[in-house]
Amino acid sequence: MDLTKIEIKTALVRSGIPGVDYAVNPYLGCGHGCLYCYASFMTRYSRRHAGARWGTFVEAKGNIAGVLRSELARKRKRGTVLLSSVCDPYQPAEVRFRLTRQCLEALREAGWGFDILTRSPLVTRDVDLLAPAGGVSVGLTIPTDDDGVRKILEPNAPSIAGRIAALKKLHEAGVDTWAFIGPMLPMNPERLYEALRPFVNRVLIDALHYRSKVADLFERLNWGYALSDSYALETERELRRLFGEKAESV
Numbered sequence: 248m249d250l251t252k253i254e255i256k257t258a259l260v261r262s263g264i265p266g267v268d269y270a271v272n273p274y275l276g277c278g279h280g281c282l283y284c285y286a287s288f289m290t291r292y293s294r295r296h297a298g299a300r301w302g303t304f305v306e307a308k309g310n311i312a313g314v315l316r317s318e319l320a321r322k323r324k325r326g327t328v329l330l331s332s333v334c335d336p337y338q339p340a341e342v343r344f345r346l347t348r349q350c351l352e353a354l355r356e357a358g359w360g361f362d363i364l365t366r367s368p369l370v371t372r373d374v375d376l377l378a379p380a381g382g383v384s385v386g387l388t389i390p391t392d393d394d395g396v397r398k399i400l401e402p403n404a405p406s407i408a409g410r411i412a413a414l415k416k417l418h419e420a421g422v423d424t425w426a427f428i429g430p431m432l433p434m435n436p437e438r439l440y441e442a443l444r445p446f447v448n449r450v451l452i453d454a455l456h457y458r459s460k461v462a463d464l465f466e467r468l469n470w471g472y473a474l475s476d477s478y479a480l481e482t483e484r485e486l487r488r489l490f491g492e493k494a495e496s497v
């Protein structure tokens with residue numbers, strides 16, 4: 248992994264995601280290596296790594312917290328912030344650089360709320376900044392109950408059990424917790440529901456997009472059924488039935 252530090256000029260980026268005013272992405276690139284990753288288009292925003300294979304580099308935005316502080320000080324109105332909309336804010340590089348933590352500190356100092364979305368239990372390191380805090384929520388992406396599926400499709404990302412343990416810890420600390428069940432990978436919805444139910448206030452469900460990235464692999468593994476629209480519809484329907492009012496779809 249080519250890990251470099253860069254300087255940026257803008258931290259808060261206007262977001263088109265419903266309910267989110269701004270996104271903050273402390274890293275460009277991601278070490279989690281999900282095979283279905285949608286974010287490879289981000290290489291076009293890298294001067295150093297234009298054309299590089301996605302997953303082989305991470306650029307850490309070393310000055311992001313200072314830039315964010317200045318931007319927050321200039322805003323007349325508070326908004327909602329998502330960390331992160333593209334690259335995982337608690338990917339392995341965060342252990343060394345702590346940029347996500349620094350951004351959370353800046354947001355808390357300015358009295359802004361934020362939503363976090365990650366695949367990593369490293370988020371629990373920052374529980375002191377997350378609970379109890381109004382306007383703060385933490386989502387863990389949990390696209391299957393099956394860690395065998397996770398090992399194949401998200402080879403460098405933390406285990407499903409580790410993510411659920413993180414949700415438990417945060418939930419018990421009083422954090423508003425949720426799970427992003429997306430993309431819906433091969434799974435047992437009932438088992439996923441049983442594992443998540445005690446520790447989440449809601450779940451957000453999404454289908455597998457960019458299916459061509461994993462189509463050959465899915466066919467080889469006899470998971471071809473999970474590429475179909477009917478799998479997405481039936482699994483979503485079943486998850487919505489199980490989670491009831493806690494479930495929303497993207």
Ligand code: SF4
Nearest residue numbers: 277279280281284335
């Ligand atoms: S965690 Fe997100 S950004 Fe990182 S490889 Fe996986 S899908 Fe891509």
